[in-house]
Amino acid sequence: xxxxxxxxxxxxxxxxxxxxxxxxxxxxxxxxxxxxxxDAETYVHRQDIAxxxxxxxxxxxxxxxxxxxxxxxxxxxxxxxxxxPSEWRRLEAGLQQRVTAxxxxxxxxxxxxxxxxxxxxxxxxxxxxxAYRSRMRGFTPPLGVYAHIAGIDxxxxxDGVFKVLEDNLRTPSGVSYxxxxxxxxxxxxxxLFPAARVEPVDDYAEHLSExxxxxxxxxxxxxxxxxxILTPGAYNSAYFEHSFLARQMGVELVEGRDLVVDNxxxxxxxxxxxxxxxxxxxxVDDDFLDPLEFKPDSMLGVAGLVGAYVAGNxxxxxxxxxxxxxxxxxxxxxxxxxxYYLGEEPIIPNVDTYTGWREDDLEYMLEHLHExxxxxxxxxxxxxxxxxxxxxxxxxxxxRLRVREEPRKWIxxxxxxxxxxxxxxxxxxxxxxxxxxPFIVTGESSWVLPGGLTRVAATRESYIVNSSQxxxxxxxxxxxxxxxxxxxxxxxx
Amino acid sequence: xxxxxxxxxxxxxRYLERADNVARLADVNxxxxxxxxxxxxxxxxxxVIATLGAQEAYEAAQAQVQSQQGQxxxxxxxxxxxxxxxxxxxxxIFSPQYPNSLVSTIGRARSxxxxxxxxxxxxxxxxxxxxYLSTARASTQQQALPALYxxxxxxxxxxxxxxxxxxVLTEGREWFRVGLFLERADMTARIIDTKYFVLLxxxxxxxxxxxxxxxMAVLRSxxxxxAFRKEHRGPVTGRRVVxxxxxxxxxxxxxxxxxxxxxxxxxxxxxxxxxxxVVRAAREAALIxxxxxxxxxxxxxxxxxxxxxxxxxxxxxxxDLALQEDIFRARPAGTDGEPx
Numbered sequence: 030x031x032x033x034x035x036x037x038x039x040x041x042x043x044x045x046x047x048x049x050x051x052x053x054x055x056x057x058x059x060x061x062x063x064x065x066x067x068d069a070e071t072y073v074h075r076q077d078i079a080x081x082x083x084x085x086x087x088x089x090x091x092x093x094x095x096x097x098x099x100x101x102x103x104x105x106x107x108x109x110x111x112x113x114p115s116e117w118r119r120l121e122a123g124l125q126q127r128v129t130a131x132x133x134x135x136x137x138x139x140x141x142x143x144x145x146x147x148x149x150x151x152x153x154x155x156x157x158x159x160a161y162r163s164r165m166r167g168f169t170p171p172l173g174v175y176a177h178i179a180g181i182d183x184x185x186x187x188d189g190v191f192k193v194l195e196d197n198l199r200t201p202s203g204v205s206y207x208x209x210x211x212x213x214x215x216x217x218x219x220x221l222f223p224a225a226r227v228e229p230v231d232d233y234a235e236h237l238s239e240x241x242x243x244x245x246x247x248x249x250x251x252x253x254x255x256x257x258i259l260t261p262g263a264y265n266s267a268y269f270e271h272s273f274l275a276r277q278m279g280v281e282l283v284e285g286r287d288l289v290v291d292n293x294x295x296x297x298x299x300x301x302x303x304x305x306x307x308x309x310x311x312x313v314d315d316d317f318l319d320p321l322e323f324k325p326d327s328m329l330g331v332a333g334l335v336g337a338y339v340a341g342n343x344x345x346x347x348x349x350x351x352x353x354x355x356x357x358x359x360x361x362x363x364x365x366x367x368x369y370y371l372g373e374e375p376i377i378p379n380v381d382t383y384t385g386w387r388e389d390d391l392e393y394m395l396e397h398l399h400e401x402x403x404x405x406x407x408x409x410x411x412x413x414x415x416x417x418x419x420x421x422x423x424x425x426x427x428x429r430l431r432v433r434e435e436p437r438k439w440i441x442x443x444x445x446x447x448x449x450x451x452x453x454x455x456x457x458x459x460x461x462x463x464x465x466x467p468f469i470v471t472g473e474s475s476w477v478l479p480g481g482l483t484r485v486a487a488t489r490e491s492y493i494v495n496s497s498q499x500x501x502x503x504x505x506x507x508x509x510x511x512x513x514x515x516x517x518x519x520x521x522x
Numbered sequence: 523x524x525x526x527x528x529x530x531x532x533x534x535x536r537y538l539e540r541a542d543n544v545a546r547l548a549d550v551n552x553x554x555x556x557x558x559x560x561x562x563x564x565x566x567x568x569x570v571i572a573t574l575g576a577q578e579a580y581e582a583a584q585a586q587v588q589s590q591q592g593q594x595x596x597x598x599x600x601x602x603x604x605x606x607x608x609x610x611x612x613x614x615i616f617s618p619q620y621p622n623s624l625v626s627t628i629g630r631a632r633s634x635x636x637x638x639x640x641x642x643x644x645x646x647x648x649x650x651x652x653x654y655l656s657t658a659r660a661s662t663q664q665q666a667l668p669a670l671y672x673x674x675x676x677x678x679x680x681x682x683x684x685x686x687x688x689x690v691l692t693e694g695r696e697w698f699r700v701g702l703f704l705e706r707a708d709m710t711a712r713i714i715d716t717k718y719f720v721l722l723x724x725x726x727x728x729x730x731x732x733x734x735x736x737x738m739a740v741l742r743s744x745x746x747x748x749a750f751r752k753e754h755r756g757p758v759t760g761r762r763v764v765x766x767x768x769x770x771x772x773x774x775x776x777x778x779x780x781x782x783x784x785x786x787x788x789x790x791x792x793x794x795x796x797x798x799x800v801v802r803a804a805r806e807a808a809l810i811x812x813x814x815x816x817x818x819x820x821x822x823x824x825x826x827x828x829x830x831x832x833x834x835x836x837x838x839x840x841x842d843l844a845l846q847e848d849i850f851r852a853r854p855a856g857t858d859g860e861p862x
Binding site: 300 | 636637639644648796
């Protein structure tokens with residue numbers, strides 16, 4: 030029998046499982062001991078069982094381009110990301126710190142705007158931002174929480190340091206896969222788990238429910254809070270997650286047409302008549318929430334919802350107008366916002382980013398364009414990106430001109446190498462790049478789901494972990510501290 | 523509960539019951555056509571198509587296939603020996619276009635389950651999903667059909683059992699049952715009606731072997747043959763079968779049983795619903811039950827079984843309409859001047 034780990038060749042970046050020289054990192058030791066007994070055949074067999082379970086569970090997405098009704102499961106790898114206790118404690122503190130600062134920032138820009146007066150952030154960046162909702166000026170949601178649910182994307186760079194790649198503060202998705210991936214692992218490979226040492230993830234919904242109670246509108250008794258989840262509908266690609274969260278929280282999953290606003294109060298169309306709704310966890314974008322306020326042709330929203338919201342009769346989770354804080358350019362300023370609002374140094378650094386909004390950044394961008402990746406701030410899905418090291422002199426010259434013309438429309442970052450985790454390619458394990466999206470739930474305080482969604486690239490060469498590009502996911506284990514007297518814990522890298 | 527979800531669960535109950543009935547009808551038909559007792563195979567399929575009220579849809583689907591093949595043949599070399607018609611099994615079991623085919627029915631049940639998943643237990647959803655995946659991939663070969671029917675029947679039975687044992691007793695579960703029993707009340711009546719007016723043998727056949735075989739097939743379609751043997755010592759006759767399938771309050775697929783269950787679950791589902799939303803459906807259900815209580819096999823057969831069933835079906839349709847208009851899709855109070 031050939032062990033799965035025999036002949037494994039790490040990639041160019043750091044490997045989460047193996048330190049240089051092929052030594053297994055401490056967090057992975059118990060796991061490698063167990064899976065090291067498998068050969069490729071064992072892996073394929075176990076993976077089949079896991080895939081059948083996932084398919085039967087309906088944890089699928091629809092491939093629109095294929096024949097009608099073709100459903101696929103997201104590729105799922107049985108090799109988890111494992112995070113050592115000490116490293117997790119640091120990440121947890123860093124994520125709480127970041128979300129706290131972002132919520133303070135959002136409260137500020139919709140009320141006093143101190144950060145603008147004090148010159149921390151340029152006024153136009155905030156006030157002219159398409160996601161800035163001037164309608165919300167002067168309204169502060171309960172507890173000053175805007176980003177009740179945040180998903181912060183992290184990567185481990187070539188120095189082995191976790192850095193923030195992106196903040197997701199609107200309707201971050203993926204948490205259902207975290208919980209389902211764990212369930213699949215426990216059902217199909219229970220033998221790989223180190224005894225009672227992995228932090229559970231299945232109490233996520235309870236934290237959501239507690240948060241909903243904490244941010245309920247004034248005057249609603251804590252034991253009578255009616256929460257619903259608002260979905261765009263069954264054809265939305267994240268519908269599985271909406272339905273999953275409704276089940277986990279034990280609340281109704283509603284569409285816009287199921288709600289009605291009367292006299293600034295929101296009601297649910299029930300079999301028994303109309304019933305009051307207090308908290309709406311919406312998975313519908315701002316623009317579609319209320320045809321009276323935003324897109325008038327939206328069929329997904331509820332007419333009058335914003336009126337009920339600013340009257341304080343319903344809490345919307347996440348708040349309206351958070352999009353200005355998870356923007357590519359705002360990202361550049363988050364470390365400063367942490368220092369400004371909290372008087373602390375950021376615990377998790379940003380990836381180096383240069384924006385045309387700042388003179389010093391702009392100068393650096395223009396000088397070092399050949400070694401940077403240039404991105405338009407209004408683009409998504411990789412459109413308009415120029416990769417400096419691969420670009421011709423002509424392309425770079427043209428790019429410099431465009432940056433000089435409209436400097437505020439560009440950001441630049443160094444080319445990033447990031448860490449890999451072994452993944453099975455059908456025959457053997459090979460390194461695949463992976464990111465990590467932890468989820469932070471904020472009510473009275475911020476709670477971080479241990480671990481998060483680990484997304485992996487589809488091939489050995491790829492840097493793209495998005496599921497739309499064929500990427501898959503992994504379970505993420507946060508280890509508990511070992512009992513005293515055993516092997517000392519150590520960082521994953 | 524959310525009115526839209528209540529409606530979804532109601533239709534989930536209806537579609538699962540319909541799938542089960544289509545599978546049972548087709549299964550019995552398969553046996554009959556294999557043994558070639560009840561006329562030709564085509565006759566037996568014709569009866570199933572009539573039971574489902576699908577004659578027109580079947581003819582239209584056949585015409586469409588024929589015209590497509592006609593066009594095709596003009597362009598290419600005609601395939602020798604290829605039949606231009608859509609077989610009854612291709613239509614009733616596998617056609618994605620015909621909404622009541624077995625695969626369509628199961629597909630719709632699964633979509634509804636997906637849309638109301640927060641009301642179902644994991645077990646129930648997964649079994650519905652498994653049923654959907656296995657039928658969507660099922661072989662269309664003649665010899666694979668019995669296994670397909672068996673799979674559907676077993677799976678629907680498993681879903682109902684899981685519903686009883688894993689879904690919390692809430693309003694949603696009652697709406698599922700309302701749909702299930704309304705569909706069953708409808709299907710069993712259709713099965714009886716078909717035998718009488720499509721398969722009716724010529725007068726001299728009444729009581730003969732073909733007649734008896736057909737009544738046995740009716741019992742099998744309703745999974746009632748063994749129950750019949752336990753309840754009736756004598757031979758299978760039309761009157762006895764009618765008596766059991768319509769009036770036996772202890773047989774779970776009879777009209778009397780289905781309607782009583784429909785009323786019971788409707789009352790539970792609407793326990794907290796204002797009377798003005800409930801009254802129309804409740805009245806129709808009470809009237810149907812009264813009709814069934816005040817009749818028996820002898821008098822319906824002599825005074826006109828078909829007419830009786832026609833009126834019965836009309837009342838079932840009235841209940842369905844009342845549910846849609848008064849409960850599932852009612853205009854909310856407040857938007858039309860009523861107080862909230």
